[in-house]
Amino acid sequence: MPDDNNNTGCLVVIFGASGDLTKRKLVPALYHLWDNGMLPSNIAIMGVSRTKYSDDDWREELHGFSPGSYDADKWADFKERIHYQASDATKADAWGDIKDRMCALDKQHALGGNVLFYLSVSPQFFEPIINNIGTAEVVVEGRKYCSIDGTKSWQRIVVEKPFGSDPGSAAKLNRTLAGVFDEDAIYRIDHYLGKELVQNMLVLRFANAIFEPLWNQRYVDHIQITASETVDVGTRGSYYDSPSGGAMRDMVQSHLLQVLSVVAMEPPVSMDAADIRTEKIKVFKALRVPKADEVSKIAVRGQYGPGAVNGDPVVGYRDTEGVDPHSQTDTFAAMQFSVDTWRWGGVPFYLRSGKAMGAKKTEIVVYFKPTPHCLFRDKARNAKPNQIVINVQPDEGIRMRFEGKVPGSGLKMKEVVMDFDYVEQWQTEPPDGYATLLHDAIKGDQTLFKHRDEIQSAWDAVQPVLDYWAGNPQDDLPNYSAGTWGPPAADLMMQREGRYWRNG
Template identity: 45%
Template sequence: MSLQQTNFAEAPKAPPNVMIIFGSTGDLTSRKLIPALFHLFRADLLPDTFAVVGIGRKPLNDQSFCKHLGKKIREYVGDSFDQSTWEKLSQRIHYLQGDIDQPSTYDDLNQLLDTIDQQRLTEKNYLFYLAVPPSLFGGITDRLSDAGLLQETADDWRRVIIEKPFGHDLESARKLNHRLHQHLSEHQIYRIDHYLGKETVQNIMVFRFANGFIEPLWNRQHIDHMQITVAESVGIGSRGPYYEEAGALRDMVPNHLLVLLGFLAMEPPNSFDAPAVRDEINKVLDAIQPLTPEQVLQHAIRGQYAEGLMPDGKSIEGYRQSPGVKSDSTTETYAALKLKMDNWRWAGVPFYLRTGKAMPEKYTEVAIQFKSAPRNMFKNTDTESMKADMLVLRIQPNEGIQISFGAKVPGPTMRVDTVKMDFSYVDYFGNKPATGYETLIYDCMKGDATLFKHADTVEKGWEIVQSVLDVWNALPPRDFPNYQAGTWGPQAAEELLNSDGRRWRRIRTNNH
């Protein structure tokens, strides 16, 4: 059972364990992992028999490492910071200086873990968190295995959380899975996608399957199409060298967007257990029709932003002008796809996906457009031109659900307007400070892999994306840059929907 199924106060503590972080001096550790541990610790979900070991090349010790983290945590947890919780947590944080390529680092780690096990009674349960560049994932697991640190017994567990991106194409993802499986059983591997730690993503399952009214409508008879939008308002900033190798399609679609699609389109699983949920998500990915090269040309749109103005008046330099980016770069910063599924529930229903950088808003949502009702009885009134009903699942910011539908405008004539019913998590449940990593780390400690990705899921995601990558690699774009920073992407993306008689939902923060 996941943390989110229970109240924080009712959830049991995680079992004794040590969380060992590779990449402990990096951005992810200070911005997300330590704040998430702080929130779990403050919610009393970590046992006394818990410790953290940070591994890094920098010459730090326990005190200076905690001082470095302490400076950042105030910034990243904001108002939820309190000094006494941080002091108690920092007493459990250790630092091991070492090069992760050197076997001696793992001998040192073995010794340190023995000492911690004795002091803290952590029962030799180890969670290794690989918060390092993806090129290091394989080498670290090889060396952990050589040092005997991945071997489980009947009394203890060893688990490894692997950060994204998992591979940069289908072949590399397969190779990485193969390499990990040489040392680890699948049940020890936790491939993280932090989108799955978000309340609204998990709530898709609750909304669909725990409410009697929605599921009968959730099919091709009633739904016209779905739109998934993952928009980032920032440009590439200093991440040019990484992004040049990735691009929007690789960076966002095989992980975040396709997993969201899996939750939206899946059949009801038999239970909320990892294997049952994973099987249903895999069936969705299996049912997605791979795009032929001709379809890629029509149904996959790419874009790259030029200099432009954001809604707040700030200017963003063009992608090609960013540090570490080639002046004639063909890397896409925007991707949109139209996908269809070969199954009974969704035959004929298009799923439009889009993601991009330098968009006007940082915003993630799923918009579900219902089919119009027959309106013969309202002939000659303006109901005839009324918009069809729409359901919007807001994932960030301001997580919530909104339904738009027609209502009669009060007065003597039959006039109709579109009105909205809105549920916001914060209004209803209050503001629970969280990074999105709390649930995932806690679930991993408990051995619950429901919200993590299985090897098959990762490879199926890459299979879908690979058909697009192949065509895009063979035919470099000739019109880049083709959208301005501060706009919703290239004109071709508008045409993708317009040619089907549809349009992207206009997103404005003040309309939700």
């Protein structure tokens, strides 16, 4: 049900309305927000893409895609807010119709000229659409774009990933955006930041007294961030096997470095978006940019060959339709990052991500240093390092792993676990990241969105690795079987330092 107290409604204009993301994530997230009273009462959605739908066709298409997501009565009410404009927004001459429709819907739903644009199209269409938004003069902060009546209005834009494919293309996209929108109207989305357990990191660290004193190079040995998928590239071979594809670009440079920034940031002076972003930007600026001759020691690329995931056979990456049989694309990437600050000097951050791996999980593991003196050296085995494991998904929760005494006579040790299980604690599943982020964008809260400086620094930190890989083809690919934990070289990278990935 809409919340009448929050009267800053808007028109959500989704470019790429006929696409997968819109049907699977964006509209269900907006419905969920509306159903939970988290949207203003005056809200409307206008989908834009080339496919020839009427309003009713698109409503049916959305509902038919995941009927289980929608309650029949509530959907009947909600769908009245959903509209569709069949236009190619990349073409300037389509914008007369698009603008007319926006103005008509603004009037029909009394939206006060507020617009949230959402770019849910392939990245090559981002810039043409942004430029057309500029030329159509629908971004007129402070007055209405369709009739100048003195009403205060806002226009914002959400930009999907990938944000560039290297530092140059990211900078160009940022310049194009800046030509039309102010920075405080640009919402570069990273759905990992919408995940509940990533946000919980701020609470864990800054609302508790017991963790923060340990959260530094004095006590932390290293940090691992893993995002492993069991799915292979499936039908998206030609998309993935492009010069801008691969695990390093798709996952490590974007999502995993964002997670790292939340783990590593200093306490902000307040929880305001600007203050949190200031601290995150500092982390990105402190990321060490590797030299070409260091790359083979700190980064590993992998590609899956044939194998089985959960007992189901998986064809090798190079045998997938749309993939070059000699492809060098990384379906697995691991990299050691250094955050050159007083807090983190000497503490490696190991990030890895891969497709067709042994299990699906996203987790952050903080490994602590051993005690200064080992009193229990002779008691069967040495103590294992203490760990704080943040399970981002699945099994959302936080687990502390430490040594305990085995019951009975004698002093035997065993690793034990203190467990905060999200679902057990709160008796509910964590909300979908897209709902959280769309809610924030409509409210005008940029905390969980990426600043342009974060994106540039993230690209700068991985580009030397990508350049080295492009210039040095690897002749042992594929180098891991589908259903395993990646190439042996990734294990060796850790073992050289006396460390091990947490698998399983």
